[in-house]
Amino acid sequence: MSNDIRPFRIDIPQADLDDLHTRLAMARFPNQLRGDGWSRGVPVSHLREVAEYWRTTYDWRAHEARLNEFPQYITEIDGLGVHFLHVRSPEPDALPLVLTHGWPNTFVEFADLIGLLRDFHVVVPSVPGFGFSDAPKTSFGAPEVADMWVKLMQRLGYDRYGVEGGDFGAYVAPEMAKIAPDRVAGVYIIGGLGFPTEADLPEMTEEERAGFAWMMDQDWIKGVDHHALLRSAPQTFAYGWNDSPVAALAWMTQKFHEFNASGKPLEEAISRDAFLTNLSLYWFTGTFGTSAWPYFDSTEIGWPEGQPTVPTGVYNGPPGIRRFAERTNKIVHWPENNPAGHHFVAMDEPSAFAADIREFFAKVR
Template sequence: MNTDIRPFRIDIPQEDLDDLRARLGRTRWPRPLPGDQWRRGVPVDYLRELVEYWRDGYDWRAHEARLNGFPQHTTEIDGHEVHFLHVRSTAPDAVPLILTHGWPNSFVEFADLIGPLSKDFHVVVPSLPGFGFSAPPSGTGWDAARVARMWAELMDRLGYSRYGTQGGDFGAYVAPEIARIAPEHVIGVYLISGLGFPTEADLPELTEAERETYTALMSADWANGVDHHALLRAAPQTFAYGWHDSPVGALAWMVQKFKEFNASGKPLEEVISRDQILTNTSVYWFTGTFGSSAWPYYDSSGFAWPQGAPGVPTGVYSGPPGIRRLAERHTRVVHWAEDNPGGHHFTAMDQPDHLAADIRKFFGAVSREGSGW
């Protein structure tokens, strides 16, 4: 196995940009279906305006240059080429921290977070296998534990013997899994959300207030939208043809999920900018990874909320709608915020400064008191 760490730079060929623009211009638009806005999916007028901006207003080269402002590398782990950002801090006591993105996101999720974090942390941001510039899985049977082993190897290869882990969405499964695999190396696990979410099996022991939390959780848009878990588990290859061939079809799918995952109570465009959505979508488009990024779903047997790692201190950016005592059945929770802003799926994109401050608070406490844990 080649363990070399090689410099990497994003350089999308101009012909790929020209092809994208041409495809956007040849869109065969469907008729709007009857019903209120968003009732049948992404409204035609909404998407047409966004597509026109993607074609004539959005500047990929500017965002490509910005992403290339972060030191990027590739290395082979477990037989797969892994792409990652590695931003070293100038702080003498900086804590190494590995961030894991989720779906339908990419390493782009952390573009606004890296700067604030790098004041106090050596930041490592790998692309999940099959996402962006990382090679896709070569076979079936992949899970969060396999990715966690790869990330532990990556941190060892970078020379970090003690470090923190962070994640949201699928990253919320990977981050604690690293601590289970390498507990002697992980000083703390920090998750955006997901711990202690009540299930139907918990109902008999819930208080009246907690039952109301469960009801609200089950009625949220992100819990009742398009069931991407079932869709990607059942027929990802079928849908990948459309996403891979039609940038408008791919964008519509992304916008659908970004809207459903937005639980802030505000319109999507007030929470996540058009350029953020388009940069993330463009990475998927140019790397052809709409299909390969579905593996966390088609390789799963069902859905379950993430669980923390016993014995390793864990912090959560947004506790509710999770219930702390439920999370503490399997996790050593030492930080459980209830009033942080940004109650939705994409906190790193919407609230990078608040998220960085909370991560700093958690790992500051872990670093000071870690010998007692």
């Protein structure tokens, strides 16, 4: 295994950009099905508009240049090439902080956040199979990713650091604390701890049961079951996502629409360009299928449980219930009124998110 850390720059060949534009121009759209709004999926009129914007207005080169402003590297860990951003703070005693993205995001999720965390040494690895990181060759899980990140931080010379995660990262971050409790200062996740299940109903108050009913009625719960789809046949669907940019656009639009917990229309929560930069990274790297492994390597859906050793904080507790989260965590930070956003809060509310990260780690470092 090589311990070399090599500088990396994004440089998508012009032929790939031209191919994308040609495929978008030749797209064969279906007829609109009966039903109101999004009741049958992404409306054809909306997708046509965004596809045309992607083809004629969106400027990948401008966003590629912006991403290349972040120092980026590739290193080999456990036989896999790992892409990561490493943005050092000007503060000499800054705490290193690992940010771990989830699905359907990439490291692009943190593009607006990193500049707000100048009092941290920020490390943003791309999860294996996402973006420019190699895909796993064997069965894999959050513990294996966490072990890779611990090795990465050791390779970078960091003995003590904080960890953050959302979505899949909310499983990885606590695993890092389990592996290296003497190194991890604190575990901070966007949400998911203490989320109630039907098994918890007998212990819940009337108000908590109403909150549970509300949660189960949200699009991010009852929408298209990507867990089942990606667990059962990711190879089958990857043909469409990898070959047709409109199919990929429709799929990502569906999931971003369902995962949007901000209470605002998606394009008010996340700019169209930010959404398309994330999507374009999937398209140019051909990682729609390889990024599905956290699902096809799982057997069931389960909320993050966390860990009991290292202090834990969340961006926003509800709809989690703190006493349920404290069954398996040492909770020291549980705000209930941070601005909404949840799954995409780093993109939707980067300033509020950065402020809350700073508040949590001031308590534990």
